Amino acid sequence: MKRIKRILERTIESILTVSGAVTSIAILLIVIFLFKEGLGLFKSPSVEKGYSLYVNSKNTVNDLDVEDIKHIYDSEVENWKELGGRDQEIKIFRFEEIFNIYSDEELGKDYSLLPEKLGEVIIQNPNIIAYLPQQYAPTDIQGVKALPSKDISIGDFFGGREWMPTATPSPLFGVLPLILGTLIVSIIAILIALPLGLGVAIYLSELAGERTRKLMKPTIELLAGIPSVVYGFFGLVVLVPIVQKVFGLSVGETAFTGSLILAIMALPTIITVAEDALRNTPRDMREASLALGATQWQTIYKVVIPYSASGISAAVVLGIGRAMGETMAVLMVTGNAAVMPHSLFEPVRTIPATIAAELGEAPAGGAHYQSLFLLGCILFVITMIVSITAEVISKKQLNKGV
């Protein structure tokens, strides 16, 4: 009997060890996978793989930025002069146009003459820019020069102000608007939710009667369990029109609406965790404070709150984590415009919403796909910074013992 018991205990022990190890390794692998996929972006060319840009070799422009390319194709820049070249109008040449100029016979069997003909077109037009597949590229022809293909740089990614991952010929992966969108929505959400949440937590743990607490606590906990898409629905149907009306906007889907819905969603978590922390303050501490002639409020802010600082900061981290990572509801109410936010009352798009909305369309392994993974990494780093900061603050608080 005793032996069986011992074997059983050993087995349980090893199962626990193994499961712990497996979980840790799995989490580590996920992080590694995330970063591996994401960092691959910086090895991708800034124009689509297998394509290059060609100009006439008399053209003095040797180098084009991603943004320049985009401006050319958006017809925002129409003269080479603006890019440091000669005073010539830019002529955009698309690959398909070659079939309007030459017939299939002229292009030869299996399009073997295609590179040559493309070369001719480029030589004839000194102001041309052509976006061509490398397979048919007029590489060895005199008078044609290929613009060097550059990799997407870290600066383009983090400093870029435009997010257009599907633009051709060169997609723009500027994450600044997304990072700002995420930060603005989350910070405002936390600014709304934190004072409210802590207020309710203090009320529940210190002031409310037993019966009120017994009624409210489970109700609030229930709110934490509502799926986020339901909150999103609520936001879309109720909050969006209210925000639109109250602030007199043309659209109600704004950063502020997203903050509101996030605040509502983060509240139950903040309240529950903070309330637990406050109530965990030993009765000894409260009694000691009150016995010295402190009032209830003095006791709350001089003893109870400092004592539960680490629990409260856990509430803050969970709240912020929820706000930062929340996808569905935000996707539904922020209007999803990946542009630099100028005010709270404009549509924005957050990092998680971007990943959710675009991952389905991004071809696996491509630059777009990798950029979404990199967004995931950024989100991961931001949340990590938040939780480390909260940890440090709560430790300091406890040591200093305000």
Place this chain on the structure above:
Amino acid sequence: MIEAKDINFYYGDFHALKDINIKMDINTVTAFIGPSGCGKSTFLRLFNRMNDLIDKTRITGECIVQGENIYDKSIQVDQLRKKVGMVFQKPNPFPKSIFENVAYGLRVNDMGDKKIIAERVEESLIAAALWDEVKDKLKKSAFELSGGQQQRLCIARALAVSPSILLMDEPASSLDPISTSKIEELIHNLKKDYTIVIVTHNMQQAARISDMTGFFMMGELVEFSETKKMFLNPEKKETQNYITGRFG
């Protein structure tokens, strides 16, 4: 002088204290003894209205401290508690520095500026016989002290706000013998400045430190008399049984 008149106390339906009448003189040490759950701690906590913190409690009768019924509506509880200090069973310093622990009462009661607070902290720590041990580490966390030192810190904390009465709820019960004897010595020295009421489950301790002793049983004050008389020649049979260790 502290006086209780016809005190009845209830936890919900439970009748915890029954018709208690007692008078305690200033600058004396009064000890309450009795078996667990007899109501001695509950009675002690009436005098600084600590029982108010517990839900569903009810009290009838009068509790008179310095001529005022402390359960009168006009009484401000925080002012009362400044006057009636308390030391608890387990040392319960705040998670703050040693200095801040003692200064806490002064700060919450707005008793003086920085300089006065520093002086008062030193005086209190000296009075609690802790100064020499902590004077070089006032900034350190109170949790770095030993259990006995923590308890003396709690006494210093209570003394800092200059109470006239000190309630002690089994102050030495969680301490080792050496720390206990230090606390007892301290109580003896404090007697000349304070009126001390102490609850203890240790009869020898009551015999050593108190002038008067009250014996509680089942919520009743069975006997209240001079300590010497109580231990040498008790009036009641129950008291006799308890102090000779026949039960409890």
